[in-house]
Amino acid sequence: MDLLAGLSRPEMDAADAVRVGGDAMSGERLLGAAAAVAADVRGAGVVAVHATATLHTVVAVAGALLGGAAVVPLPPDSGPAEAGHILADSGATLLLSGAAEPPPTTLPVVPVDPSRTGTPGPDATGADDPALIMYTSGTTGAPKGVVLSHAAVAADLDALADAWAWTPADVLVHGLPLFHVHGLVLGVLGALRTGCRLHHTGRPHPRAYAAAGGTLYFGVPTVWSRVCADPAVAAALAGARLLVSGSAALPVPVFERLAALSGHRPVERYGMTETLITVSGRADGERRPGHVGLPLAGVATRVVDDEGHDLPRDGASIGELWVRGPMLFDGYLNRPEATAAARTADGWLRTGDIAAIGPDGWHRIVGRRSTDLIKSGGYRVGAGEVEDALLAHPAVREAAVVGTPHDDLGEQITAYVVADGVGGTELIDFVARTLSAHKRPREVRFVAELPRNAMGKVRKSLLGRG
Incomplete structure (x- = not known):
């Protein structure tokens, strides 16, 4: 499964096809730099990437995947205890880093230099091989490693490309962290698989978004709220094709203000690390404030009560959202009990999120069952x-x-x-x-x-x- 297939697209020939902050390279150069990293990690099995918001991280992730390794994104702001847990629990054997001072670790540190180049070898991965091990915190205990296969990531990106009419002609702009699903999977691998140009602004500053001149923008609600606080910035996004909001619920007032200032009713979507994105609005469909849309291709959803019985699809009955589809994770690394607790025998994932589904299939997310369902x-x-x-x-x-x-x-x-x-x-x-x-x-x-x-x-x- 080649998650980097889009790098050979003609649209990626531009010298700034992939830009992060002030650094840029063409798709061909990125592929060459990734090939050099692939040679460094081949046979390593699992490698960690010091996931700073830099071009080095893009090269490191692409290279590790090209070399057949599973990638463990290490948040750059993780403290010693969290970083130590992630590195030990994941079984990573190398740490890829482009920083002058990488995080302290006993693992061998492989410096990432985007100026190096190599020749890509044969595809070293299969569809069921792990592509990413992403750590997510629950309500209790240490962060758990979520294992995502190449097939799951590809299925999700292809379903999103269909829903959002995402093509190589797009220029994707965002400034999200590169250690989460939103910034890394959608915001980097999505561009590299689709073959569209990527402009990562370093940080999600509204004025950087306005100056980027993209067609497709990703942001979290805080970003869109800050965009709306500067009407000139919001107006500058009028020439975009699609604005997408995710990672948390977009408040209805922000939705409405963004629509009034930019002329765009944003698309919202729903997902979690364990499922990637499963529900979304469509580029060719309506956008409803306070709702996250319809199931993506191949996804089934249901809302159930505390006993697991289906609730009416009336838009008002709230219960736990269960999902099933090809983009779901393989399980929690080395935690079979936690995996079994999250899944039913027939393949449904208990998301832990509270939702309502309307008669027309539109989903409204209420919040987390652990913190957002109040019994009063x-x-x-x-x-x-x-x-x-x-x-x-x-x-x-x-x-x-x-x-x-x-x-x-x-x-x-x-x-x-x-x-x-x-x-x-x-x-x-x-x-x-x-x-x-x-x-x-x-x-x-x-x-x-x-x-x-x-x-x-x-x-x-x-x-x-x-």
């Missing part, structure tokens, strides 16, 4: 619905809703809000007028900012600490 006074309330209602208030800039212990209700709806010039009672009443009264927050706590991870997702486990 006998009602099941999705945190995302309450967050959207709060964000509709003009004074509210950010909002996160969680369930906190309550002697009578079991859990009460508690909102953490970043806002100016508004009181808690006013916001509670505002939600009660918008949603059912039982969905109103019982308490509003004002904060200066919400804790977020590198992809812009709110870290709800940190709310209320201190």
Whole structure:
């Protein structure tokens, strides 16, 4: 399975076909540099890549895949304990790094030099061979290695190319981290398989997006919110073909403001490390704020209750989303019990996400079952619905809703809000007028900012600490 097939496309002949920050190279040069890395790693089995936002990382990942190794992206901001766990647990035998000072490790460090070149050898991989081992944190325990095969990655990228009308004529622009699915799998391997030019802006600065002149843009909700904060930047994106948002729910007010300022109603999509992307809006279809679209080709979905029984597809009944399709992971590395717990005997993956499916198949993601399904006074309330209602208030800039212990209700709806010039009672009443009264927050706590991870997702486990 050649995930780099697009490098030989005529569109990749340009000297800046692949650009990361201030560095660029053609597809031919990238293939040659990757071949040199492939020679370094051939036979290594599993290699880690110090996944900085640099051209070195693109060369390293492409080279490791070309050499038949499974790639373990190592976040550049991981602390010693996390990095040590990832390197030891994955069984990596080498660390590829383009940094002058690579992370401290006992592994042999292979420097990555994009100026080197080599000759690609025969394809060293099979469809079922692991392409990536990506580490993801759950609610408890150390991060687990998610094993993704070449076939799974190819199936997902091809399904997205169909949904988004993604072709070699596109210029993909993004500035997302290169150690997550969004930035690395979609944002790098997607371009290299499709054969479209890639412009990675180093960081997702709105003005860098505006100056890039792309046709296809990837961003997380925080990026699109910041784009909307600068109307001139949003207007500069009017010439693009498609704006895509993912990695977290796009607040409805941001969707609507982005549409008003740029002329683009963004496509939203849903996925997780274990499944890659399984649900999305389409380039040739409608875009609904607050919804993530329809299953991709080859994907089946269902929403179930606590006993695993299917819930009605009425757009209102919320339960756990289960998915099945060719892009699902092979399992958690060296954790058969965790793998078995995540899957059913007939191949469904329990995502842990709460969703509703409408009569027409459109999906609405409510949040994580562990943090976003609040059971209050006998009602099941999705945190995302309450967050959207709060964000509709003009004074509210950010909002996160969680369930906190309550002697009578079991859990009460508690909102953490970043806002100016508004009181808690006013916001509670505002939600009660918008949603059912039982969905109103019982308490509003004002904060200066919400804790977020590198992809812009709110870290709800940190709310209320201190």
